[in-house]
Amino acid sequence: xxxxxxxxxxxxPNEIYxxxxxxxxxxLATKHDVKIISxxxxxxxxxxxxxxxxxxLLERVKKYPHFYFENTALPTIKLKTDEFSVQTAMSxxxxxxxx
Numbered sequence: 001x002x003x004x005x006x007x008x009x010x011x012x013p014n015e016i017y018x019x020x021x022x023x024x025x026x027x028l029a030t031k032h033d034v035k036i037i038s039x040x041x042x043x044x045x046x047x048x049x050x051x052x053x054x055x056x057l058l059e060r061v062k063k064y065p066h067f068y069f070e071n072t073a074l075p076t077i078k079l080k081t082d083e084f085s086v087q088t089a090m091s092x093x094x095x096x097x098x099x
Contacts, residue, residue: 011012021090028097037093044079044089045070064096 002020005012029037033052038045048057052075061067061077070076081090 018087020089021087021094023054025090025097028094032097039086039089039093041086042084044084044093046077046093047072048075050074059093060096063099064092068097 002012002016005016009065025037029046032048033049035049038046038047057075057077061069064084066079066081067077068080070078079092081088
């Protein structure tokens with residue numbers, strides 16, 4: 001779809017890529033029992049519903065060193081990185097749920 005837009009309209013503004021990534025994150029999150037994705041300029045947190053498969057989640061977090069568990073009432077993971085940007089965080093989230 002993005003390729004068609006580029007062919008028809010040329011270079012797209014960054015906002016289009018951001019909106020596309022947000023929609024992709026929402027779609028992937030729905031399939032992985034995500035309750036909330038909190039993302040701002042300094043941090044990213046993913047909170048899951050209580051019935052999430054913890055064994056699968058633990059295995060997934062082990063594969064991604066940028067994520068760690070936070071001690072909260074609901075299963076929650078955070079992104080740890082020294083160079084935080086919203087675009088980078090979105091790409092980590094998409095990769096985390098895509099594989």
